[in-house]
Amino acid sequence: MDCCMATSPEQESETSSSLEGLERQIVDLFVDGVRVLGLPRSIGEIYGVLFVSPTPLALDDLVEKLGISKGSASQGVRALKGLGAVREVEGNGERRTYFEPAVDLKRLVGGFIREQVRPHIESGKKKISKLAEAAREEPDPERRAFFQERVARIDNWTRRGGQVLPLLQRILGE
Amino acid sequence: MDCCMATSPEQESETSSSLEGLERQIVDLFVDGVRVLGLPRSIGEIYGVLFVSPTPLALDDLVEKLGISKGSASQGVRALKGLGAVREVEGNGERRTYFEPAVDLKRLVGGFIREQVRPHIESGKKKISKLAEAAREEPDPERRAFFQERVARIDNWTRRGGQVLPLLQRILGE
DNA sequence: GCGTTTGTTCAAACTTTTTTGAACAAACGA
DNA sequence: TCGTTTGTTCAAAAAAGTTTGAACAAACGC
Secondary structure (H helix, E strand, O other), X not given: OOOOOOOOOOOOOOOOOOOOHHHHHHHHHHHHHHHHOOOOHHHHHHHHHXXXXXXXXXXXXXXXXXXXXXXXXXXXXXXXXXXXXXXXXOOOOOOOOEEEXXXXXXXXXXHHHHHHHHHHHHXXXXXXXXXXXXXXXXXXXXXXXXXXXXXXXXXXXXHHHHHHHHHHHHHHOO | OXXXXXXXXOOOOOOOOOOOHHHHHHHHHHHHHHHHOOOOHHHHHXXXXXXXXXXXXXXXXXXXXXXXXXXHHHHHHHXXXXXXXXXXXXXXXXXXXXXXXXXXXXXXXXXXXXXXXXXXXXXXXXXXXXXXXXXXXXXXXXXXXXXXXXXXXXXXXXXXXXXXHHHHHHHHOO
């Protein structure tokens, strides 16, 4: 595994893109960033290009600037909209739709927590109550006590995790 | 992409393992858990088996209980030790080494932050200062102002991220 | 209606990550 | 010393995840 420990040894992305210096650097920074969050590369690229663009961009701009397929651009933008990290620009007379990035941390963190973190905590809760039930049914008293202690511990972790989230959002809200 | 939004439609792992009910449930919970953190499945399985075992286990126990290879078990335990999530049990007369899980949240979160989060923040900082420099060199004043605003924003995010971490550890410390 | 532009979908191709297993090293007792 | 047990390493196989591209749908103006 390479996923654990150690600062990974930087690798520049060599794609057929038309990004110049600063743009490329910023895009790479976001590629790294989303990687940490477990999101695919193209998500970081797309957000990066929007973030570094003084004007909103359309799908075809992303295709051209990043050298990715239209399909990738479409899917990437959809995911970013789902995270609340990108929104459509309203009310220009144009036919095509332009996108701009959300740039305040509160919104970004909030979207990530809502879409990526909460669902896991929710589904975890269900599993934990099943677990508690299973532990109660262990016949051997010594094993039962042990299992119940473990389950209680997991439950406690989840509870604390749930408490931390709103706090996090409050601290990061500007 | 499936990585974004939506509670994923549960799938039971069907391996040639010798885990019974409760054990299997707990292991699956940890598999999900580490997946969210971007760590490989076997890491979650191994931690899970240790967590649910009343006694410390040796590598061969993991191989047998999980139906994974010895190589996998060895690498997984190494990674978990690196995260501070598993430690060797000292001072039994035995030849083989036994492992037990760390079960307090403070240590687990601390290890994860130290190994997985901090290195990225550190390497990010370097890149951001290069970025600031590049922005200063943009000749066009309007573009320069825009780029500098963006870079400042990223810098601010990083700074806040760095501040949140110790706070997080404090809140989760028992 | 018809041609054009814009965006979406999804199976197949591709890429990356994870796991395996066979070869190796270390520790130990006989 | 030798055989056995225990653990590590790493190239290759397998699995998982991502991107592509061609086919399709929708919106629009003429």
